[in-house]
Amino acid sequence: MKARSTRFAPALVAAIAGTAIFGLGEKVQARSQVAVGVTETIASFNPYADSISMGYGIWCQVYGCLGIYDYEKGDYVGMLAERWEVDQADKNVWTFHLRRGLKRQNDGRELSAEDVVHSINRINTDPQSKQKQNVGPIKEVIAVDQYTVKIITKQPTASLLEFLFDRVLITAKDLYDKHGARDADRRYPWGWGPYKLKELVIGQRIVLEKDTSHPAVKPHNPDTLIFTIMREPEQRVTALINNEIQIAQFIPPHLAERVGQSQNAVLQPTNAVEIMFLAMSPKFKPWDNVKLRQAVCYAIDRDLIIKNVLKSQAQRLDGPIGPGQYGYDAEFAKKELFIAYDPNKARELVKASGYNGEPVFLDTPVGRYINDKEITEAMIPMLNAVGINARLRTPEWATLWADVQRGRTPFYYMGRGSVVDASVALSQYFETGGSPRIGISDAKIDQTLAAERVSFDPVERKKALNAAFKAIQDAAPACFMWRHHMLYGESKTIEHKPTPSGRIFGTEIVVKQ
């Protein structure tokens, strides 16, 4: 008892001294201010000059997006757009109806279809734009009247909302025309979102202020929302526990306990929309052999890795996607897509493939994904145990990613983020001509992916997507591993449910009274 008192005495003295000297004891955040410790920074005042999920989330609540994906409903919901429909006669024509009466921050100008046309055109033509992929399927965009926008696609694209929602930011045409891009972005960042941009210090913080006149805003939402750049997890956890911030993004498993033990904060897990997988490019031997690729999928004990390496902070993937992602069917996944850990079957497949024992190199990033190196280190003996002579390589991320993009990496562990509707990601990785990243060309995969793109009826489309999942699973150009649980540390002074996409909207935060 005495020893304990002695040990805590300096802490007490220091705490009192700290309160007296630095006044931190009085630094209780105003109830209407919420600070978020984030890992990335917005790189520019130009909302189109960057393509990171945090940037989309921030600009979306300042300028406004056409719509967002609602993870609770498992469907798309409108934001600036009220409703939308596809022309039944011509599946290339989409019509979006904008909300009426939405007033712009600061001057009250109403949203117009011309703003949507301007924004889509600017994404395509702005020399600083890094978001062209978001409007890639669009051939033409027309303002029919003040509240109606017609979007014509190059080919029928059932997954168009995946491209547009949460992504296409609507900026004002009149401000751009009057002040030019630079001044409009820097001096007049006025939009139709629920929060106004108050301050942007690139590399340091982004401050948003509630627009009390916005219909989506409630009194209990924070008046001020501050995104503070804190790249190191230790900073975020310490700042959260000290009440410097109220939300800490991405707590790694090894720091989760510290947050859990804190009196000020709680852990909030959510499943990431990033799917993790092992890719095997059939362009390279011995991965041109489907049996060997399938053997890899049976050889990895995913549950064991999740339990021991990821401390249960991940959810196994049965097929390319999991719960909450568009098209997921739990029954179908369990019956048709689940691959059990079966080293005996893996050994048989290795034998049947005629693999001669030549070394294969598994490339992994280090520190890019949670415990990536540790995970792949655990995979190597599992592969060796079934007769695959696998060895680990750890190139620097920039090198690995450039090689993957160019189709130069035969075997690698990687994640694909922003998978809400899997259509785009699957086409990119597995369809003939999609991208060179895996380089598979499989008639069944191509056929099923093409079919899902033209299935506009939601029920039919989900069936078509699942058929594509099955075709990919059978051809095994990749073994789908898991989705990480993204852990958020959150102050007990607020209520907020993190979303799988990582967006943090002020309107989704409740400051407790």
Added chain:
Amino acid sequence: MLRYLLRRIIATIPVIVLISLLVFLLIHAAPGDPATLLLSDEASPEDIADARRRWGLDQPVYVQYLHFLANIAVGDLGMSFRYADPVIGLIGERLPATIELAVVSMLIAIVIGIPLGVWAGAKPNSWADNLGSVFGFFGISMPSFWLGIMLILIVSGYFNLLPSSGRSTYGIAQGFETGFYITQSLFSGNTTAAWDGIKYIIMPAIALGTGMMGLVMRVTRSSVLEIMSEDYVRTARAKGLGENTVLWRHVLRNALVPVITVVGLELGTLLSGSIIVETVFAWPGSGSLLISAIQSRDYPLITGTVLTYTIAFVIINFAIDVLYALIDPRIRFGK
């Protein structure tokens, strides 16, 4: 003097050109493509090719370098790929934070290191010497990133005495166009903002300055030890001067020449050392800017930042040479 200055300035030009060439070649030789790193996962090969064309990366490297040199000649370091802003402006926005951090770290190192060194050197093998040496070795051997993390854990995490990271509290340090938060707020009489800035800078400055403090202490100690045995010190004592007068007026002034050399060289090291410390403390300076530029292969920003560091090194060395002559009149320019 003027001729000497002119000669030194002219001599720096080839150094800068050579460094720029080296950095340019090295960064272009490194694997990784800015377009694939900066565009999103969904970007198509056409989008990537378009970005490469816009950034001039489809040109041969020598053409890119000549273009870069031509731009430098008119004071333009190019446009950052990532930030879509002029490099010179980006560095200008971030450099004050790094300079302020380096200067405070240097002050900590000098204010603690020199008295400790003098104290230890004046009484060799005493308890004061041993204590000073412990401090010195601690400072030299402690990696700044580790010390930084420990400070965050203990000072912020355990005792909650100081903010764990960042540079200022929102709403306090506003409208400081120069970027020197503490300096400007002190000059403008805004003590709240100055105090806020000081709270944020203490831990990163200690983490960065401790190594230099150790070195300054060790060099001062050995320099004082050497000078204490000089004839003129014995003469001063023989004249009946007090020991403190001998030490602080006669010994210290002469002992400072090597110390200034070390401080000068270390100031350059502080600038480059800040790269790691800025990352640990989320300090928004040019060091963290360089790290993010390297990670995204932002060629113009990398080259521009490294060139800025090079010029800073050259200026510091130049200033040290001038200081030598002011401290020791026996040293003459150009001789």
